[in-house]
Amino acid sequence: MPRTSLQAPASVVMIRPHHFTPNTLTAQDNHFQTSAAIDAAAVAEAARAEVTRAADALRAAGVQVHLFEDDGTATPDSVFPNNWFSTHSGGHVAVYPMYSPNRRPERRQDVLEMLKRDYRVQDVIDYSGLEQDSLFLEGTGAMVIDHLERVAYAARSKRTSEILLERFCTHFNYEPVVFDAVDARGEPIYHTNVLMCIGTDFAMIGLSSIPDAPRRREVAERLRRGERDIIELTHDQIANFAGNAIELQGRDGLVLALSSRALRSLDVGQRATLERHVTLLPLDIPTIEHAGGSVRCMIAGLHLSARTPIAA
Numbered sequence: 001m002p003r004t005s006l007q008a009p010a011s012v013v014m015i016r017p018h019h020f021t022p023n024t025l026t027a028q029d030n031h032f033q034t035s036a037a038i039d040a041a042a043v044a045e046a047a048r049a050e051v052t053r054a055a056d057a058l059r060a061a062g063v064q065v066h067l068f069e070d071d072g073t074a075t076p077d078s079v080f081p082n083n084w085f086s087t088h089s090g091g092h093v094a095v096y097p098m099y100s101p102n103r104r105p106e107r108r109q110d111v112l113e114m115l116k117r118d119y120r121v122q123d124v125i126d127y128s129g130l131e132q133d134s135l136f137l138e139g140t141g142a143m144v145i146d147h148l149e150r151v152a153y154a155a156r157s158k159r160t161s162e163i164l165l166e167r168f169c170t171h172f173n174y175e176p177v178v179f180d181a182v183d184a185r186g187e188p189i190y191h192t193n194v195l196m197c198i199g200t201d202f203a204m205i206g207l208s209s210i211p212d213a214p215r216r217r218e219v220a221e222r223l224r225r226g227e228r229d230i231i232e233l234t235h236d237q238i239a240n241f242a243g244n245a246i247e248l249q250g251r252d253g254l255v256l257a258l259s260s261r262a263l264r265s266l267d268v269g270q271r272a273t274l275e276r277h278v279t280l281l282p283l284d285i286p287t288i289e290h291a292g293g294s295v296r297c298m299i300a301g302l303h304l305s306a307r308t309p310i311a312a
């Protein structure tokens with residue numbers, strides 16, 4: 001039997017945008033964003049094709065993909081659904097407040113209705129009203145969650161309210177671990193999942209991005225309590241989205257979905273360590289990465305029990 005893990009969801013939600021473009025509002029604090037080609041139509045078409053190919057590759061590996069369309073023009077970052085909702089074992093769903101006003105319309109009732117229809121959902125806790133109080137917590141972008149050890153790791157930023165993080169952890173029974181993290185230029189890293197990925201038997205993390213040495217040691221020690229192999233990422237690897245990956249349950253075992261660019265940035269030893277635990281599944285998404293996010297941001301994992309078996 002293929003190995004399974006509470007850390008690795010077998011089903012995911014993805015959004016296929018028809019009018020993708022890097023978000024000018026989020027560029028203020030997302031220093032991983034870059035300029036795309038001038039031809040907006042060509043950029044949108046390329047991004048749509050990248051999502052299609054990524055979903056096809058995940059399905060071929062045995063991952064169940066719920067693919068939703070976004071035909072609108074008001075939500076440039078809709079391709080990153082993991083920021084507005086997350087799911088948790090026991091049938092729990094959280095909906096989050098978003099920092100940028102033009103990201104808030106990404107929240108979709110049809111996605112939540114699908115979850116309630118196809119999975120066993122006990123409750124939906126909606127924090128989005130806290131946007132009125134300038135409290136933000138952008139889902140599993142702001143937090144990297146260890147589902148096995150029940151820990152929520154979070155780097156401080158405009159998109160991560162410590163007050164709301166504490167509330168989330170109380171509601172969902174996680175231990176919060178908060179730290180500062182900066183890029184090679186000393187700028188705060190906007191989302192924790194850019195520098196950190198937790199799998200069942202490994203964790204990739206840019207420890208050098210945590211400037212406070214005692215806190216860096218504490219974060220590393222907390223990760224090691226889960227008896228995982230720790231793979232340290234450099235600033236350059238983080239800039240190439242090596243940390244923005246997600247472990248999933250495939251047909252034949254655990255897979256690590258990451259971008260082709262991220263995989264190229266890893267050295268031979270890092271790849272060998274990962275391959276002891278997972279099958280590497282690179283996805284080619286160069287256009288989408290202009291928006292400052294990569295494969296992890298594109299995938300909202302479903303840690304819920306299906307009502308009935310769902311065919312892949």
